[in-house]
Amino acid sequence: MRPDVVIVGAGLFGLVAADRLTSLLPGAWVMVLESTDQLGGLCASTVCPYTDIHYNPYGTHILATSDPNVWTYVAGRARMISHQRRAYADIDGRLVPLPLGLEAIRLGYGDATLTPEAARALVERDAAPHRTGRAPANAEEAALAALGPRLYETFVRGHITKQWGTSPDQLAPGVFTDRFGIRFTPTAGLRSAARWQGFPASGWGDFFSRLVDTRDITVLRRHAASVRDLPPYTHACIVTTPIDAWFDHDLGTLARGRICVDWRLTDRRTAPATATATYPGPGVPYYRTHTPEHLPGQPANPTEKVLVGYEHHGDGPNAIDFVLRTPDNAALADAYRARAHHADGFLFAGRGTTFHDDMGTTIAAALALAARLAKTIERSPAWP
Ligand SMILES: Cc1cc2nc3c(=O)[nH]c(=O)nc-3n(C[C@H](O)[C@H](O)[C@H](O)COP(=O)(O)OP(=O)(O)OC[C@H]3O[C@@H](n4cnc5c(N)ncnc54)[C@H](O)[C@@H]3O)c2cc1C
Known part of the structure; x- marks a missing residue:
């Protein structure tokens, strides 16, 4: 007997697609090939044996989506805990809510009384000289045109440099525009306006096992x-793994960076006060911390130690590769996608081909691809 469909990669995309295909085609057999002994790829989760805290070794994963199909799907498979993602930048020990808003502008300009109108006027004054009339060529130009130099230096340059391992002037404008931006009202750390946000009560690892x-x-x-x-x-x-590797790198190799989360049991007195915080300043070697104990639904931790993940560029036990958003890479990625388009019998999807999708987009794409494929298979003479 042979499987009806083979999926390469047991990450979020591969497992959701497998699940949806087998629901749509009763009796179908899907085989998933996975190179590690973990389910869920980057979204995998586990439990800390010392504190009993549930955590994602590769970094906190919270689904944020406004797509009812996506939320209905996950909520049909697991009890979800609703939790709005909040993000803060730690500037010399002060927590400033992200995305950049009135709180950040007040700190950046050292004036806690700035009104939204006054804040807008200051940012406009400083950003205007950086608007050249042509589209920004890189992330630094995009940031300067939106924020001006003062906020760029305080909040953005260090963050991007530490995360991507290269200077913002080497990266595509989207590295800034997709993640930062500026508002002139308080943001209170609410990074996403997505309608549904949360994670499975028993963790993503358990979700995938089911x-x-x-x-x-x-x-x-x-x-x-x-x-x-x-x-x-x-x-x-269905191939969800790196597209250049699949084609033996024959058009070239996509340039990649490496990030890694070092998990340490940290003294309670020095542990971060929020679930995630970023550190744009040059004196801190990591750019983000993860403290899952602050997420809802966690068991009480009776110990004096707090599990903290310190995320930095470079190698380590939980290191992952990611494709750099440079102009050269964008052209090479397009060439591989065009090639994939003509590879009969293969469907390329997931992070290996799209590189930077979030969980909501990944689940939506997996459900859609499974639905299309199920229809094709039903019409095939080889389907019973
Ligand atoms: C640090 C970090 C934090 C994130 N946080 C969030 C978040 O909070 N919210 C959100 O929405 N999104 C988040 N994301 C994005 C999210 O991780 C991705 O959208 C999602 O994991 C993509 O799933 P995937 O299945 O496409 O890829 P992957 O998770 O990369 O899965 C690919 C799988 O293929 C396997 N594999 C690779 N090569 C081979 C091979 N040759 N043979 C067999 N198997 C192979 C891998 O081991 C892996 O299991 C985050 C990403 C990162 C990097």
Whole structure:
């Protein structure tokens, strides 16, 4: 017997697609090939044996979506805890809510009494000389045109440099525009206006284990680097792993950075006071901390130690690769996608091809691809 569909990669995309395909096609058999012994890829989660705190080794993962299909899907598979993501920048020990808003402008200009109108006037004054009339060529130009030099230096330059391991003037404008921006009202740390935000009460790891707890889905531990590593299958193969590796890097290799979260049991007195905080300042070696104990639904931690993840650029035990958003990479990625488009019988999707999607976009895309593929398979003469 051969599986109807093979999926390469048991990350969020691969497992949601497998689950949806087997629901839409009763009796279908989906095989998922995964090179690690973990389910869920970057969204994997586990429990700290010392504090009993639930955490994501690769960084806190909270789903934020306004797509009813996505929320209905996850809420149908797990009890979800609603939790609005909040983000703060730590500037010399002071927590400033993100995205950048009135609180940040007041701190940046050292005037706690600035009104929204006065804040706008100051930012406009400083940003205007950086608006050249042409589209910004890189993330630094985009930030200067939106914020002016003072807020850029205080909040943005260090953050981007530490996260991406390279200067903002080497990165695409979207590195700034997708994540930062500026408002002139208080933001209170609410980074996303998405209608539904949260995570499964029993953690993403448990969510993924339940998805594959059926005889219709087989997860096989196998590194599948190319078509040569695939078992025979009847209908289709979905590839969610790095697209350049799949094609033996024959058009070139996409430039990648590496980030890593070092998890340490930290003294309660020095542990961060929020679930996530960023550190744009040059004196701090990491750019973000994760303190999952501050998320709702966690068990009481009776110990004096707090589990804290220190996220920094570079190598380490939980290191992951990510594709740098440079102009060269964008052109190469387009060339690989065009190539993938003509690879008959293969569907390329997930982070390996899209690089920077969030969980909501990833789930929506996996559900949509599974629906399209199920229709094609139903019409195929090889389908019972
Ligand atoms: C630090 C960080 C924090 C994030 N936080 C959030 C958040 O809070 N909210 C949010 O919405 N999004 C967040 N994201 C984005 C989110 O992680 C992604 O949208 C999602 O994980 C993408 O899932 P995927 O299945 O496409 O990719 P992946 O998770 O990368 O899964 C790919 C899988 O393929 C496997 N694999 C790779 N190569 C091979 C091979 N050759 N053979 C077999 N298997 C292979 C990998 O081991 C992995 O299991 C975050 C991303 C990062 C980097």
